[in-house]
Amino acid sequence: MSTTTPAPSATRGEITLQPSYFTSSLYVYPFREDLFDLILRFSECYAIHPGQPFAVFKKLWSDYGWCWLHFKVFDSRAREAFIKTTERLFLERVTGEHDSPVGRVVALFALYVFWKTQPSGSTPALHSVNYIEIPIDHYKFLLDLPDMLSEPALTPLRPYVTYILSSFLEVQAFHILPHSSLRPYDPSVLPREIFVADADPSLLDDSPIANLMTDLPKKKGRPSKREKMRKARDAVVTLNKYMDKCTPPAS
Incomplete structure (x- = not known):
């Protein structure tokens, strides 16, 4: 079993997280819980204000601190793992077998905002990832997502989902991986490292x-x-x- 050992600092006095932290249970489990909470809060707000779903999402994204997510890590090597793992966890909720349509849409909104808001003009420059890795069967599922929003309560979400998918396709944002049954991700399963606290x-x-x-x-x-x-x-x-x-x- 892998461990999350300390990594050397990039500069004196600066703490650097190892990439394995972001594929470990220390990051993956709390992230899944936070995303579930975001979906739950959006569902409650959307029931009251169904006319502007993306505006509701942006307010929740900002109010609950998701807008600061990119400033979680600055080291280039760790940022690569951080961004890829985070995008994978968003896609996990978009294409999950038992997720609700609203949950899929919220996760897609989150993926879109997270990917589009990667800092590009900062000094010093922060590492960014240009492509979103996705297995081919999940990619096909994603393209069919607008057709899953045919119920009257879900139709206000449909144009936003269509626009986001069109934006992704226009810039060729997806890096297509083999079928998910072949476990094409690296690591193949999240979390890869399980943190176990030392016993008293x-x-x-x-x-x-x-x-x-x-x-x-x-x-x-x-x-x-x-x-x-x-x-x-x-x-x-x-x-x-x-x-x-x-x-x-x-x-």
Whole structure:
């Protein structure tokens, strides 16, 4: 299993994330939850204001901080992974098997805004990705999305979806990959790295592993964190026993 190890800073005093952070559960799981929340909020607002769906989306995009997404990372190597993973997660909701039509449209809006707002005139220049990777079967599904919005409640979304797809096709934004059944993405599955928090050493004191470690000969050098916690706990127990022994009986 891969790990998200620290990466060297690009310049002194600057922290740089490794590309593996953006393909890990640390980024993928919270992103999916945030996107689900965005879709839910849009659905609520769209039910009240169905006439201007993209204006509603832009307001939510700005109000909930999505407009700052591109400033999450500045290192070129990490930005490549960040942008590709983010676009892939948006497409995941557009072409998902069980997603609602409104959810697909919101994810398409998000993909469009995210891709179009890549900083191009900043100094120093930020790395951008010119193409959106998409498997060929998902690409065909995407082109059929306007036809899925035939219900009266969804027809206001149709011209916006058609315009966005036309804009993508006009600039040849898509990089077509083999069929999704062949798992053409790299990595093939998201998240690739699963973050597992370290267990509290004090919880392992009575475990077989802890008992085995206790039986091993002690090494010279600085005591481990578990040893320090055990000594501190033993000291507290000893102190409590001493206090109980020295406490005079109540009169």
